[in-house]
Amino acid sequence: MTDWAEGDPLEVAPRLLNAVVSHGGVSVRLTEVEAYAGPDDPGxxxxxxxxxxxxxxxxxxxxxxxxxxxxxxHCANLVTGPAGDPGAVLLRAGEVVAGLDVARARRPGSSDRDxxxxxxxxCRALGIDLTHNGVRLDVVAGEGPLQTSSGPRVGxxxxxxxxxxxWVTGDPTVSTYRPASVRRPAGA
DNA sequence: CTTCGGATTGGCT
DNA sequence: GCCAATCCGAAGA
Structure with a gap:
């Protein structure tokens, strides 16, 4: 991985679409991501x-x-740095493009699309858990024409x-939008 | 120390 | 559409 995935998370996020992340014997082509900035981002x-x-x-x-x-x-982000500047991009969804049988074994009962x-x-498909926090990740830039969309963050x-x-416009592996759930009323 | 609420998912109504 | 599951980090007392 090189500098194309470093810098301002808002600029890196769209570039990550169609890139391929590999971990634990499985590779995923990213179809949906979310940018998270630092001290100025309440989210x-x-x-x-x-x-x-x-x-x-x-x-x-x-x-x-x-x-x-x-x-x-578990949820996984790619830290976009630079050091001291806490930007990251949440890996929200993708298509399994290698290690399909391994991914299926990790998520029994799931359709390939899901x-x-x-x-x-x-995270589950890639076998990622807290022990991988801070581990350098394997990501390869995507290629070809790509139509993307953007919208509010989820949850x-x-x-x-x-x-x-x-997200990649029209891709079936993009997750369905769900607004943050409202907790039970404060009183009783 | 205690309490609150969560960058979600899957199952049930 | 609605809600329980289930642990932990952060905030409040």
């Missing part, structure tokens, strides 16, 4: 400064920032309206 884990959890985001580019959510899921359709599913309650989600 970013880095918004409140560096902690043990998000430390990788503050490090050099080209590494996985993996986090654990909802008590059962193997990496969603950030937690993509956030803060700053979701920023159109920092990018």
């Amino acid at each position: 970013s884990h880095a918004f409140r400064g560096e902690t043990a959890r998000n430390a990788v985001m503050f490090g050099p580019p080209g590494r996985f920032y993996v986090y654990f959510v909802y008590g059962m899921h 193997l990496a359709r969603g950030p937690a599913r993509l 956030l309650r803060r700053a979701a309206e920023r159109p920092w989600r990018f």
